[in-house]
Amino acid sequence: xxxxxxxxxxxxxxxxxxxxxxxxxxxxxxxxxxxxxxxxxxxxxxxxxxxxxxxxxxxxxxxxxxxxxxxxxxxxxxxxxxxxxxxxxxxxxxxxxxxxxxxxxxxxxxxxxxxxxxxxxxxxxxxxxxxxxxxxxxxxxxxxxxxxxxxxxxxxxxxxxxxxxxxxxxxxxxxxxxxxxxxxxxxxxxxxxxxxxxxxxxxxxxxxxxxxxxxxxxxxxxxxxxxxxxxxxxxxxxxxxxxxxxxxxxxxxxxxxxxxxxxxxxxxxxxxxxxxxxxxxxxxxxxxxxxxxxxxxxxxxxxxxxxxxxxxxxxxxxxxxxxxxxxxxxxxxxxxxxxxxxxxxxxxxxxxxxxxxxxxxxxxxxxxxxxxxxxxxxxxxxxxxxxxxxxxxxxxxxxxxxxxxxxxxxxxxxxxxxxxxxxxxxxxxxxxxxx
Amino acid sequence: xxxxxxxxxxxxxxxxxxxxxxxxxxxxxxxxxxxxxxxxxxxxxxxxxxxxxxxxxxxxxxxxxxxxxxxxxxxxxxxxxxxxxxxxxxxxxxxxxxxxxxxxxxxxxxxxxxxxxxxxxxxxxxxxxxxxxxxxxxxxxxxxxxxxxxxxxxxxxxxxxxxxxxxxxxxxxxxxxxxxxxxxxxxxxxxxxxxxxxxxxxxxxxxxxxxxxxxxxxxxxxxxxxxxxxxxxxxxxxxxxxxxxxxxxxxxxxxxxxxxxxxxxxxxxxxxxxxxxxxxxxxxxxxxxxxxxxxxxxxxxxxxxxxxx
Numbered sequence: 001x002x003x004x005x006x007x008x009x010x011x012x013x014x015x016x017x018x019x020x021x022x023x024x025x026x027x028x029x030x031x032x033x034x035x036x037x038x039x040x041x042x043x044x045x046x047x048x049x050x051x052x053x054x055x056x057x058x059x060x061x062x063x064x065x066x067x068x069x070x071x072x073x074x075x076x077x078x079x080x081x082x083x084x085x086x087x088x089x090x091x092x093x094x095x096x097x098x099x100x101x102x103x104x105x106x107x108x109x110x111x112x113x114x115x116x117x118x119x120x121x122x123x124x125x126x127x128x129x130x131x132x133x134x135x136x137x138x139x140x141x142x143x144x145x146x147x148x149x150x151x152x153x154x155x156x157x158x159x160x161x162x163x164x165x166x167x168x169x170x171x172x173x174x175x176x177x178x179x180x181x182x183x184x185x186x187x188x189x190x191x192x193x194x195x196x197x198x199x200x201x202x203x204x205x206x207x208x209x210x211x212x213x214x215x216x217x218x219x220x221x222x223x224x225x226x227x228x229x230x231x232x233x234x235x236x237x238x239x240x241x242x243x244x245x246x247x248x249x250x251x252x253x254x255x256x257x258x259x260x261x262x263x264x265x266x267x268x269x270x271x272x273x274x275x276x277x278x279x280x281x282x283x284x285x286x287x288x289x290x291x292x293x294x295x296x297x298x299x300x301x302x303x304x305x306x307x308x309x310x311x312x313x314x315x316x317x318x319x320x321x322x323x324x325x326x327x328x329x330x331x332x333x334x335x336x337x338x339x340x341x342x343x344x345x346x347x348x349x350x351x352x353x354x355x356x357x358x359x360x361x362x363x364x365x366x367x368x369x370x371x372x373x374x375x376x377x378x379x380x381x382x383x384x385x386x387x388x389x390x391x392x393x394x395x396x397x398x399x400x401x402x403x404x405x406x407x408x409x410x411x412x413x414x415x416x417x418x419x420x421x422x423x424x425x426x427x428x429x430x431x432x433x434x435x
Numbered sequence: 436x437x438x439x440x441x442x443x444x445x446x447x448x449x450x451x452x453x454x455x456x457x458x459x460x461x462x463x464x465x466x467x468x469x470x471x472x473x474x475x476x477x478x479x480x481x482x483x484x485x486x487x488x489x490x491x492x493x494x495x496x497x498x499x500x501x502x503x504x505x506x507x508x509x510x511x512x513x514x515x516x517x518x519x520x521x522x523x524x525x526x527x528x529x530x531x532x533x534x535x536x537x538x539x540x541x542x543x544x545x546x547x548x549x550x551x552x553x554x555x556x557x558x559x560x561x562x563x564x565x566x567x568x569x570x571x572x573x574x575x576x577x578x579x580x581x582x583x584x585x586x587x588x589x590x591x592x593x594x595x596x597x598x599x600x601x602x603x604x605x606x607x608x609x610x611x612x613x614x615x616x617x618x619x620x621x622x623x624x625x626x627x628x629x630x631x632x633x634x635x636x637x638x639x640x641x642x643x644x645x646x647x648x649x650x651x652x653x654x655x656x657x658x659x660x661x662x663x664x665x666x667x668x669x670x671x672x673x674x675x676x677x678x679x680x681x682x683x684x685x686x687x688x689x690x691x692x693x694x695x696x697x698x699x700x701x702x703x704x705x706x707x708x709x710x711x712x713x714x715x716x717x718x719x720x721x722x723x724x725x726x727x728x729x730x731x732x733x734x735x736x737x738x739x740x741x742x743x744x
Contacts, residue, residue, distance in 0.1 A: 003536060006532065006535050006536060007536075010532050014521075014523075014524060212521070212522075213521075216519040216520065216521060216522050217515075217517045217518055217519030218518075218519045218520050218521055220488070220513075220515040220517060220518070221513065221515060221518065221533065221577075221580070222533075222536065223488050224486040224487075224488055224508070224511070224513040224515075225508055225533070225536040225537050226536055227505075418483075418488070420517075431450050434450075
């Protein structure tokens with residue numbers, strides 16, 4: 001046991017002290033937060049610039065009802081024809097011109113006809129959002145006027161309108177909203193992807209570490225002191241600890257940096273997706289996103305992530321270690337990497353395609369119990385709520401498979417690390433199992 | 436003399452290939468034991484079995500009278516033929532790591548390492564990485580790591596490869612010193628002159644079988660043919676030669692010498708003694724060279740291997 005501890009310590013320390021590890025660990029959070037801030041900065045400056053728009057209203061209807069906002073300032077002119085209006089607008093160098101022709105019959109206004117005669121003229125093509133917002137404004141004004149003209153009372157219409165936001169609730173009595181489902185989809189995806197990435201990255205790390213000992217030929221000295229199984233397990237555990245260290249540092253860094261950055265720059269990362277909304281809307285969306293996140297089974301997610309990540313990494317790590325032992329170089333490893341990574345990729349795609357539609361459907365349920373795909377698919381399902389007993393069953397299958405696989409991997413590892421020369425075939429690997 | 440290591444009818448298969456076939460070897464305590472054999476004979480397999488890297492299919496190995504087990508690992512130091520160290524790890528750090536794997540405490544390992552590093556005058560390498568060292572330098576570190584935990588059994592597989600003659604000598608002296616301090620040494624090599632120089636026991640493995648083993652001098656005695664190499668200073672080579680061949684079996688010989696002597700290899704019959712020969716020669720010519728031809732380890736090696744074919 002003492003030996004395993006030494007191996008774990010060495011594995012951990014050499015990888016953590018590696019300059020590349022430090023660089024990646026420290027840089028990635030900055031990169032992410034930096035990218036986020038940059039994006040939100042971009043969209044903020046973009047929307048901060050107010051658009052000046054000249055409105056030539058020959059009808060005289062809109063001057064009082066078309067109101068300027070933070071983003072669009074309307075300035076009104078009257079009694080100009082289109083040519084004159086264009087000249088003035090160009091001279092003012094503003095962002096666009098809305099031209100409304102004079103009314104044909106001021107007493108009996110045809111609003112439908114009027115709506116069709118409104119023109120937007122600009123040098124550069126306007127953004128869709130701006131056109132949409134202008135259209136909405138005119139639509140609202142014209143609809144209201146039209147209602148009045150056909151004898152409908154606006155206040156009655158307003159009063160009799162029904163607004164609905166359906167109340168969603170789970171069997172446990174927790175209220176859910178549409179936003180909740182969105183957050184679940186997102187969380188599931190992020191968790192599945194993270195697991196996929198981490199298993200892959202750290203699995204390859206184990207492979208490289210095994211290969212390093214083999215190519216530097218130190219392996220024979222090491223296994224004259226420790227059992228190959230001890231060495232392999234030490235490597236897998238050591239690398240898993242490295243993974244946890246990295247994830248922990250990332251979590252802390254992202255938290256610290258984003259808190260610092262948002263308090264320094266006054267930019268909230270939540271504004272990222274809601275720049276068009278005003279402050280109260282931003283706050284309420286932010287609030288409800290937070291609520292949605294807190295509605296998730298967060299503790300369950302955290303614990304499940306730790307367990308499924310460890311078991312998944314152990315399972316794949318031992319396979320990657322066996323591959324590292326069997327081959328002489330990283331290029332040779334590719335041949336065996338493909339069949340190993342297939343289940344991971346299948347799990348990822350199966351999860352992405354099926355979980356959001358029906359998280360407890362047949363396919364997601366099956367894939368979340370097959371040990372090679374279960375870490376990913378189960379993590380995608382858990383945000384929607386998966387009964388604990390089902391998680392435990394899946395985890396037990398995963399762990400049992402790990403023990404079976406580690407036996408098999410250790411055999412290949414034991415023989416492989418001392419074999420040099422030819423790239424082994426699958427037949428050779430099978431033979432090694434019997435040595 | 437008791438045996439530190441007894442190997443009893445050990446066999447090992449790899450698939451259909453038989454790497455060792457019923458091999459038994461006894462390695463006496465305090466000996467330098469030469470494990471010889473052509474390439475692919477099964478030496479490395481045997482060494483790996485002693486190191487418990489491989490497990491024999493049948494047979495058993497006794498270490499100092501006990502069945503070989505995990506606990507004996509700390510009593511064995513192994514320098515494999517294919518050797519290397521972690522390339523990007525610092526010399527001191529990995530020496531400490533390897534020493535701890537052999538059961539040394541960190542402080543003890545540090546102390547011992549300091550002693551050896553000072554002895555080899557390589558103290559300034561402590562913080563260097565292996566990639567920064569030459570091959571010979573790395574070999575020195577490797578040697579230190581092998582002997583550091585004062586094992587009672589040392590196994591060296593081609594220990595001199597990669598060393599220049601000066602450093603090879605330093606290592607050779609250290610090996611002798613370790614033996615004199617009580618260690619037993621298994622020494623596997625193709626370089627017969629170092630076998631001659633160092634080994635007192637040998638075993639020869641050929642095609643998975645042990646074909647010869649024992650005390651090197653006993654083996655030599657067994658292989659010697661009672662032949663003497665002689666050099667005679669005389670004027671009439673032909674007359675003398677005829678005279679000699681009338682009484683002894685003699686053939687022309689050649690060896691390096693300063694003069695123009697008559698050079699012969701004379702083989703004695705069982706009833707003849709070397710004194711008879713010497714007296715006979717000295718009464719007929721001036722003897723300036725008289726030496727028993729003792730087969731070298733090299734001769735024995737080649738002869739035995741060829742006989743097996």
